[in-house]
Amino acid sequence: MLQTSRSGALKARCPRLLLETALGNSVDVPTAAGSDGLIPVSIRWREGVIDAVDPVPxxxxxxxxxxxxxxxxxxxxxxxxxxxxxxGTFAAALAANYREHQTRTLQQVQARGERALQLAWRHGLRAIRSHIDSVGPGAACSWEALTALRQQWLDRLELQLVALVPVEHWSTRDGEQLAATVAAAGGALGGFIQPPCRGRQERRGLRRLLELANQLGCPVDLHIDEASSHPAAGMRQLLRVMESMEVSVPVTCSHASSLALLRDGPLRHLSDRMARQQLQVVALPLTNGWLLGRQGDNTPLRRPLAPIRQLQTAGLRVAVGGDNVQDPWFPGGQLDPLALMAMSLPLAQLAPWDHHGLKPFTTDAAQLMGLAWDGVLRIGAPADLIHLQQGGWPELLAIPSARGVLAGGEWVQGP
Ligand SMILES: [Zn+2]
Known part of the structure; x- marks a missing residue:
């Protein structure tokens, strides 16, 4: 391994999905890849940008x-x-979150955000989308702390901020004001819609949210159908609203867990409607696995999780996220993307050597967030890498204790 100022080179194996060599797709990569989908390559970078990617024996x-x-x-x-x-129940998490929010201070959120970003940076994250509880006494200090941190971290990591409120809030005057404030801060509009989702009030909130997002040019990211009952009740309301209006901004549905409780036929029909609206989905296996489907002392027999493969087959872009980090919703988590892969792949029965298993953690997640770079290693891409010196997928799935992290052509961790 060589290194000068923001320049260097390494040899390692790279998943075929994440690789574009100088010969583009014409290189005989399928035969170069083993059954693990990895291709040995040499990668060179100068001044923080990749300037050569070549297959090696x-x-x-x-x-x-x-x-x-x-x-x-x-x-x-x-x-x-x-x-x-x-x-470990959803209701108790919500109650604890509510109590925490009543006493939240600027200093607390600053400290939480800084600690989280330091971990993320060392673990090899380059972008994070964070939702913010945006009604109640802790809202203003949370936005103040996280917008300041977003600015301080701009050169190292992109932080996207999303306002999280009950969807009905967007049809109030306060909601309208919040939307303007969030748009001025470069944020996105979100909201949660919980079962039973009976109708008119939620639809009014969703419609107003989408109108405001259209007007202000803000992406939308909802907490929707994070539930073990009322399969897809929120999604049906959202589709009803979207099918009656034009929406010009990207709309992401986070969780979509209760869709897993639908039978095959209705799920296929719903997925096709979602695809027609170009909805994107973020599956959140860890928080869902922890909270949903609890049955007292019994092991749950139903595990609601967004049906990732069925949604992909219908043509939707699906990403996998980590969600909560050591808060009332989930006691674990450490903003480590390799740990997230190691823990989520078995829960979702996805394999990283298959494109549809790897995309939710890499290219599809980057595109869903609207990032400038999709994460494919090619000439002209940022020299931003995670490097394991030994092994392959088994070592990654064992959650490596050491890794190299290269950002803008400089090693910030390892190698
Ligand atoms: Zn969430």
Whole structure:
């Protein structure tokens, strides 16, 4: 491995999905890749930009682009210690979150955000989308702290901020004002819609949210159908609204867990409607796995999780996110994209050597977030890499304790 100022080179194996060599797709990569989908390559960079990617006969280790976290909650990260949820139920998480929000201070959110970003940076994340609880006493200080951190971290990591409120809030005067404030801060509009989602009030909120997003040019990212009952009740309301209006901004549905409770036929029909509206989905296996389907002391027999493969087959872009980090909703998590892969792949029965298994953690997650770079290693791409010096997928799935992280052509961790 060579290194001068923001220049260097390495040899490692890279997943075929994440590789575009100088010969583009005409290179005989299918035969170069083993059954693990990895291709030995030499990657060289100068002044922080990749300037050569070439297949080589053999190489050790694994190289990936710096990765992204499409769904987090930095405003409440690490609040489990003072606001635990030992019952592990959705209702108890919401209640603990509510109590925490009443006492939240600017200093607390600054400290949580800084700690989270330091971890993310060292673990190899280049972008994070964080939702922010945006009604109530903790809202203003959370936005103040996280917009300041977004600015401070701009050169290292892109932080996207999304306003999280009950969807009905957008049809109020306060909601309209919040939308203007969020748009001025360069944020996105979100909201949660919970079962039973009976109708008119939620649809009015959703319509107003989409109208405001259209007017202000803000992306939308909803918490929708994070539930073990009322399959797809929120999604049906959203589709009803979207099918009756023009929407010109990207709309992401985070969770979409209860869709897993639909039978095959209705799921196919719903997925086709979602695809026609160009909806994007963020599946969140860890928080869903922890909270949903609890049956007292019994092991749950139903595990609601967005049906990732069925949605992909219908043509939707699906990403996988980590969601909560040591807060009342989930006691674990450490903003580590490799740990997220290691823990989520078995829950979703996805394999990283298949494109549809790897895309939700890499290219599709980057595109869903609207990032300038899709994460494919090619000439002209940023020299932003995660490098494991030894091994391949088994070592990654064992959650490596050491890794190299290259950002803008400089090693910030390792190699
Ligand atoms: Zn969330």
């Amino acid at each position: 053999e190489a050790e280790g694994l190289v990936l682009p710096r990765l992204v976290e499409p769904h987090a909650h930095l405003d409440k990260a690490f609040s489990w210690k003072d606001h635990p949820n030992p019952d």
